[in-house]
Amino acid sequence: MRERHCSKAMCGRPSAYSLTYDYAGCSMAIGPLSPVADPNSYDLCAFHGDKMRPPTGWQLFRHAILGGVDLLPAEESDAGVTG
Ligand SMILES: [Zn+2]
Incomplete structure (x- = not known):
């Protein structure tokens, strides 16, 4: 299996x-x-x-990524939070 790299120029990650x-x-x-x-x-x-970042006028969606990278925090209820 071929290793794939970032498609950004000058980036070899x-x-x-x-x-x-x-x-x-x-x-x-x-x-x-x-x-x-x-x-x-x-x-x-x-x-x-x-x-x-998306270009002007565009939307960027991030799918939940499993495996240790950012997951969107679970929606927390703010009902009990005051102040
Ligand atoms: Zn990169």
């Missing part, structure tokens, strides 16, 4: 995420690295995946 674009919907999504190289997706390392 191993890829950790897959970035896909939805041009019709003006959105992009970062998710777990796809098991096979997808010509429509870009591999990103953890560093660049975390830094990724």
Whole structure:
């Protein structure tokens, strides 16, 4: 199995995420690295995946990533929090 690397120029880090674009919907999504190289997706390392910002007018979705990287914190009830 070939090792894949971040698609950012000058970055040789191993890829950790897959970035896909939805041009019709003006959105992009970062998710777990796809098991096979997808010509429509870009591999990103953890560093660049975390830094990724959508272009103006676009939305960026982050899928929950399993395996030790950021998970969105469970929604906490603020009913009991005052002050
Ligand atoms: Zn990178």
